[in-house]
Amino acid sequence: MGKVTMGPQTLMYPMPATLVGANVNNKPNFMTVAWCGIVNSEPPMISVAIRHNRYTLKGIRDKLIFSVNIPSRDLVKETDYCGIASGSKANKVEVCQFKVFYGKLNDAPLIEQCPINLECKVVHILDLGSHSLIVGRIEETYISENCLTDGKPDVNKIEPFVYTRTPSQQYQAFGEVIAKAHSIGAELKVSK
Amino acid sequence: MGKVTMGPQTLMYPMPATLVGANVNNKPNFMTVAWCGIVNSEPPMISVAIRHNRYTLKGIRDKLIFSVNIPSRDLVKETDYCGIASGSKANKVEVCQFKVFYGKLNDAPLIEQCPINLECKVVHILDLGSHSLIVGRIEETYISENCLTDGKPDVNKIEPFVYTRTPSQQYQAFGEVIAKAHSIGAELKVSK
Numbered sequence: 027m028g029k030v031t032m033g034p035q036t037l038m039y040p041m042p043a044t045l046v047g048a049n050v051n052n053k054p055n056f057m058t059v060a061w062c063g064i065v066n067s068e069p070p071m072i073s074v075a076i077r078h079n080r081y082t083l084k085g086i087r088d089k090l091i092f093s094v095n096i097p098s099r100d101l102v103k104e105t106d107y108c109g110i111a112s113g114s115k116a117n118k119v120e121v122c123q124f125k126v127f128y129g130k131l132n133d134a135p136l137i138e139q140c141p142i143n144l145e146c147k148v149v150h151i152l153d154l155g156s157h158s159l160i161v162g163r164i165e166e167t168y169i170s171e172n173c174l175t176d177g178k179p180d181v182n183k184i185e186p187f188v189y190t191r192t193p194s195q196q197y198q199a200f201g202e203v204i205a206k207a208h209s210i211g212a213e214l215k216v217s218k
Numbered sequence: 219m220g221k222v223t224m225g226p227q228t229l230m231y232p233m234p235a236t237l238v239g240a241n242v243n244n245k246p247n248f249m250t251v252a253w254c255g256i257v258n259s260e261p262p263m264i265s266v267a268i269r270h271n272r273y274t275l276k277g278i279r280d281k282l283i284f285s286v287n288i289p290s291r292d293l294v295k296e297t298d299y300c301g302i303a304s305g306s307k308a309n310k311v312e313v314c315q316f317k318v319f320y321g322k323l324n325d326a327p328l329i330e331q332c333p334i335n336l337e338c339k340v341v342h343i344l345d346l347g348s349h350s351l352i353v354g355r356i357e358e359t360y361i362s363e364n365c366l367t368d369g370k371p372d373v374n375k376i377e378p379f380v381y382t383r384t385p386s387q388q389y390q391a392f393g394e395v396i397a398k399a400h401s402i403g404a405e406l407k408v409s410k
Contacts, residue, residue, distance in 0.1 A: 028362055028363045028364060029319075029330070029335070029360045029361065029362060029363065030360070030361050030362075030363050030366065031321075031358055031359065031360055032359040032360070032361060033358065033359060034261060034262040034355075034356040034357060034358060034359060035262060035336075035356065035359040036256040036258075036259055036262045036264075036356070037288075037334055037336070037359055037361070037371060038234065038254075038255060038256050038264070038288070039234065039288055039334070039373065039376060039378030039392075040232040040233075040234055040378060040379075040380050040392065041232075041255070041256070042230065042231065042232055043399075060256075061255055061256045061257055062230075062255065063230060063233070063253055063254065063255040063265075063267075064228040064230050064233070064252075064253045064267070065253055065265070065267040065346060065349060065351050066228075066267060066346035066347050066348055066349045066351070067228055067269075067347075067348045067349065068347050068348040069226060069347055070226040070227060070228045071346055071347070072228075072230070073255075073257070073265065073351070075255075075256070075257040075258060077259075096229075096230070096231055099396050102396050102397045102402065103397065103402050103403055103405060103406060104403070104406065105403070106397065106399055106400065106401065106402045106403030106404075107403030107404075107405075107406040107407060108403070109399075109400065109403065110400055110403050110404065110407065111403070111406075111407055116407075121406050121407075122406065127221075129223070138221070142229055142231070143221070144227075144229070149346075150344060150346075152342060152344070152353070154257060154258035154263055154341075154342075154353065155258050155259075155260050155261055155263070156258055156259045156260040157257065157258045157259065159257050159258070159265070159353070161344070161346065161351070163226075164226040164227065164228070165226060166223055166225065166226060167223065167224040167225060167226060167227040167229050168221045168222070168223055168224070169221065169222050169224060169229070170220055170221060170222075171220045171221065171222050172220065174222065175385055176385070178384050178385045179229060179384040179385065180384070180385050181231065181382050181384065181385070181390075184231060186231035186232060187232075187396055188232050188380065188392055189399060190373050190392070190399075191399075192370050192371040192372070192373065193367055193368070193370045193371065193372050193373070194398070195398065195399035195400055195401075196395050196396075196397065196398055196399050197395070197396045197397050197398075197399055198373075198392045198393055198394065198395050198396060199393035199394050199396055200231075200232065200380055200382070200390045200392075200393050201390055201391035201392050201393030201394070202390065202391050202393070203388050203389070203390050204291050204294050204379055204388075204389045204390060204391055205294045205295070205298065205388065205389050206386070206387065206388055207235075207298055207301075207381060207382075207383075207387035207388050207389055208298065208301065208302055208387050209298065209387075210294065210295050210298045211295055211296070211297070211298030211299030211300070211301065211302050211303070212298075212299075212302065213295060213299075214295060214296065214299040214303075214313050214314065215299060215302065215303055215308075215313075
């Protein structure tokens with residue numbers, strides 16, 4: 027049947043590249059997280075998986091508050107940097123020239139330049155082995171005004187991107203629209 | 219500062235469109251899951267968030283085994299269909315003409331047509347409100363032989379796609395490469 031086994035692999039498409047923020051030792055810090063996604067709708071929740079020794083995790087565990095910021099493609103260099111540098115050594119906010127603002131929660135630093143910002147309160151922390159899985163309740167959503175069309179978030183203005191690991195580690199833009207969702211599948215529904 | 223608040227929203231880019239499989243009442247069934255992602259590296263783990271009343275969830279809770287199948291763009295119609303139909307009423311495998319195979323685990327149905335298949339054993343189930351968050355240990359990874367280049371998964375052959383919800387619900391291909399990861403950010407590291 028033309029299948030090859032590879033052993034247990036963390037092989038997934040697409041992966042995001044988000045900037046997860048927390049106040050660590052009273053200073054805002056951000057790290058790049060690809061293992062991040064929505065996990066609940068009522069109430070809205072998101073999860074982020076972070077390696078135990080990461081500096082940002084200290085701040086999340088301490089305050090039980092964090093942010094998820096979705097960068098646009100013009101922030102690809104800063105996004106990559108926040109994944110390879112550590113807040114224990116560098117002031118990433120300064121290096122990246124992030125403009126940090128705060129919303130409803132005191133300890134969720136948000137990046138003004140990112141089109142979407144989610145403020146989150148920790149509701150669960152699961153130790154899975156190498157990583158802590160943090161589940162957060164989304165308390166507020168911010169979007170840059172210029173990324174709206176008729177009051178709705180517009181993917182063409184947000185210009186998010188995808189993190190791809192194989193065959194080479196790279197960031198890719200969103201491409202052409204293939205089909206309308208919750209729609210094209212109905213053709214199969216009708217035919218049976 | 220040009221930001222608009224939207225209240226708590228499940229707003230995330232990119233989201234995948236995966237086909238999560240389980241044997242329900244001894245028959246393979248698949249549902250489309252956008253809230254799915256890697257959560258641990260050692261050992262490899264993945265999470266899927268599924269609304270409590272979904273048919274597939276019964277099979278996962280019963281056998282504590284499931285699969286995650288990553289479709290390529292030529293399966294976009296079938297992928298959409300598996301999100302709008304229920305296995306309690308339709309035989310989705312038959313409608314979609316999926317060729318189902320089994321690997322190491324007895325109860326993880328895998329779709330041959332999907333370039334990537336992950337066999338998973340449940341290690342945690344978290345009730346978050348509307349959804350159950352299932353964390354699974356990846357026991358084996360299968361890839362279609364024709365999606366490899368020099369023995370490595372090749373995104374250009376896999377042709378995965380992204381699920382986008384706003385402003386309209388649609389599926390998008392992966393687009394142009396913007397930058398090399400773990401690389402372009404180093405420019406900022408050097409400059410400081």
